[in-house]
Amino acid sequence: MLTLICPFCRHEHADDWECLDSGRADTMRCENPACNKRFVYLARECLACGGESVFTWGEMPAPEALAALFCEHCGAPPDGKAQEAKSEGAAQRVQ
Numbered sequence: 630m631l632t633l634i635c636p637f638c639r640h641e642h643a644d645d646w647e648c649l650d651s652g653r654a655d656t657m658r659c660e661n662p663a664c665n666k667r668f669v670y671l672a673r674e675c676l677a678c679g680g681e682s683v684f685t686w687g688e689m690p691a692p693e694a695l696a697a698l699f700c701e702h703c704g705a706p707p708d709g710k711a712q713e714a715k716s717e718g719a720a721q722r723v724q
């Protein structure tokens with residue numbers, strides 16, 4: 630279960646991970662009747678640690694902003710590659 634927080638009123642929306650389109654920004658309307666605003670959310674599964682992160686905005690963010698989102702669990706970037714390259718390097722990996 631994920632929690633989407635409205636950027637306008639901080640109202641919390643619980644949602645099933647399965648219901649969300651992972652990795653793509655989408656919009657939903659705030660369930661708080663006093664707010665009722667539409668906001669943007671993005672749910673993303675981290676390629677590095679498998680953790681789920683949810684981000685919300687008051688308006689559609691720039692592509693650069695979406696590309697600069699880091700995992701809230703392990704800090705890996707969206708593609709999960711930079712973190713791996715930084716840690717040990719592919720040459721040292723024993724498989």
Ligand SMILES: [Zn+2]
Nearest residue numbers: 635638659664
């Ligand atoms: Zn709201």
Ligand SMILES: [Zn+2]
Nearest residue numbers: 675678700703
């Ligand atoms: Zn992660």
